[in-house]
Amino acid sequence: MKRRHKRLAFIVGGLAGVAIAAGLVLNAFKGNMVFFFSPTQVVAKEAPVDRPFRLGGLVKEGSVNREDDGLTVNFVVTDNAEDIPVIFTGILPDLFREGQGVVTQGRIGAGGVFQAEEVLAKHDETYMPPEVAEALEKAEQANAQSVSQTRVTQ
């Protein structure tokens, strides 16, 4: 009898431990999911305002502007449909370049400027982050659609 109780306690204890662990995991998980949005989605107010998210697209040609402190950089992320201005302070990754794909993580701040805390590096100059490629494609399709629609209405 006593032995059975012990075993039962052992099993219950084990299950409780696993339940606590699972709770911890899921709670941390929920709090740390970072979603990806394209400039078009941000303009359409789909992106959250109260938590960080990832913004990706192309660095618009001629938009990179460095402030006097040598560390603060302003640039524009575009999906060729909409533009979002971004500000970042720090050292940019090696392959950050105008006209190239980029993914940044941060929040939308005052005046619709994206305050990037992190600019993610690519590892290869021919490589396009798949999120960015997809966002560009979507924006292009949306463009083509609206063009054909305007044609129809005309």
Place this chain on the structure above:
Amino acid sequence: MIPEIGQFALIIALCLAIIQTFFPIVGAARGNAAWMALARPVAQGQFVFVALAFACLTYAFVTNDFSVLYAASHSNSQLPLLYKVSAVWGGHEGSLLLWVLFLSTWTLAVTVFSRALDEAMLSRVIGVLGFVSVGFLLFMLFTSNPFERLLPAAPDGRDLNPLLQDPGLAIHPPMLYLGYVGFSVAFAFAIAALLSGKLDAAWARWSRPWTTAAWVFLTIGIALGSWWAYYELGWGGWWFWDPVENASFMPWLIGTALIHSLAVTDKRGTFRNWTVLLAITAFSLSLLGTFLVRSGVLVSVHAFATDPERGVFILAFLAIVIGLSLALYAWRAPKVGFGGDFKLASRETMLLTGNVMLSVAAGAVLLGTVYPLVHDAMGMGKLSVGPPYFDAVFLPLMVPVIFMMGVGPISRWKKTSVPELKTRLRWALGAGVIAALVFPFVMGGWSILVALGVLMAFWLFGAGVVNLVTRVTTMSGSESVTAKLAKQPLHYYGMLVAHAGVGIFVLGVTFVNGYEQEKDIRLDLGDVVTMDAYTFRFDGVVQVTGPNFKAHRGIFVVSEDGEPYTILHPEKRIYNSQQNPMTEAAIESGFFHQLYVSLGEPVGGGSWSARIYFKPFVAWIWAGCGLMGLGGILAISDRRYRIASRAKKAAAKGAGLAPQPGQGVATKPASAMASGVDS
């Protein structure tokens, strides 16, 4: 001509692998000795042809044969020889070939070192390994042929990604792969045991050294990758919870659980079905890692393939391997049973708790790694799971694991006395508490996380010392202490060293997280930055030319408390073939700290942006991994395995077969690597 020979060799290897799968397994089931006897020679033959294929591909790289598409896209005539060779596994096709080469190498090792194993078991093990090989060879021949020709040949190659042009990265993939693939041996033993229905202590004894060897390679491989990311990516971080890192970390966690669980099965005959499940899981996660990394679903430096066909193939193979093994497990495991009984307060309980925690940790990493992929595949949008998730999950899971690492080794099998444990371990706990109170102040500021880290590290060291002292003092006999120490088995020292390695690792992580200093700064000529006792003066940038790159080299004169200390030269390189900028950080490594400088960009007028770090104890992270690896090596070198292998060799001689050099072959590179990590 040579590439065609390579391709042909691969096709022959595939045919041999099919034979190696079918005849030994069916032969073992039917008790057909002739069919079982095929296992050894066919596996050895497969190795010869895979090695030939690998040699052919290497030849194409070394001789700049850019009519081979794979060489043309991953090498360049200006590349130094070392990187021409490492470029062979710098891309998707070649890394697969390396995978298969290692698989057949492990198989070869099994045929050589397992002579005393009974014929049916050996045949099954080799057959299962052959099955895995068939999958990978098919995959290579149908979707990723490394010998595909490019006509007309390219005038010069596209070059190896500059990030990969580094000695650390030349050896990181081979180490990692040796680990990944090594778990296939543990897996093959587990499946063979399930097939035969004989899951006894002998089975565990046989798979133990193989599993530990694979674990050692994986440990060293992960540490090398982390070290490489630290100095090559120029961000000063040593672990990013990047999906690719996670892909190698999950098998490591399960592999760690597995080597402990195997120990229980070997010593006590219990945990049996749990051990088998871990062996299956460890290898499945290795395959999953290969899938994640090679299918192009991940955004990473490691993701070579973007061809969905490849991803689908590996996924299908993964499903077959995992599905078949789990089906077999479900069928056989109830018969196998869990094994012997034990009390709540016993070493078994401690090991089981640690095992469960490690498995939960692996599950948490799996969730964070795979959930974004599933979410995206279901069209619910793109997301990523940040490092804070992994940090938040890991700390609470690892605290009990580390507690058990202190208590477990000192408690008795089956039933242990709790008051006795308390008496013995209060010294270890006391050492931990005192260190946790004192050390943070010495280091420059008390915080709860630092105190916890120090407590855990010193708890481990203390428990190790207590363990050794108890062991020596309770030993009967009147010999001197040294004689008693010398009498302890190597695997025991291996355990102590590996656990101390975890302590060193925890200290490194704790101090670098608690006390590192970082500055992103714009520097004009002559500007000065001070961190801790060190002052960095920026003396401008000069142009230098390397073998296949040009670089801006910064000059940072460092002084310690006003005395000249060292000069650091971080570089910004532009490689000739691809015109990509690359940051090469400069690191000054002391015993207790590292100074780390990386150049940003020129910001006009001779000024540069730069990133400067002061990183206390950071090298201890890799030193700790090195010690864990060393512990594993000590465990494998234990006498009991050597006695077994000597007996085997004697038997082999009797049978007229030449003995092979011992396990030194497998462990030498790893030990060299371990000391490399230490430095």
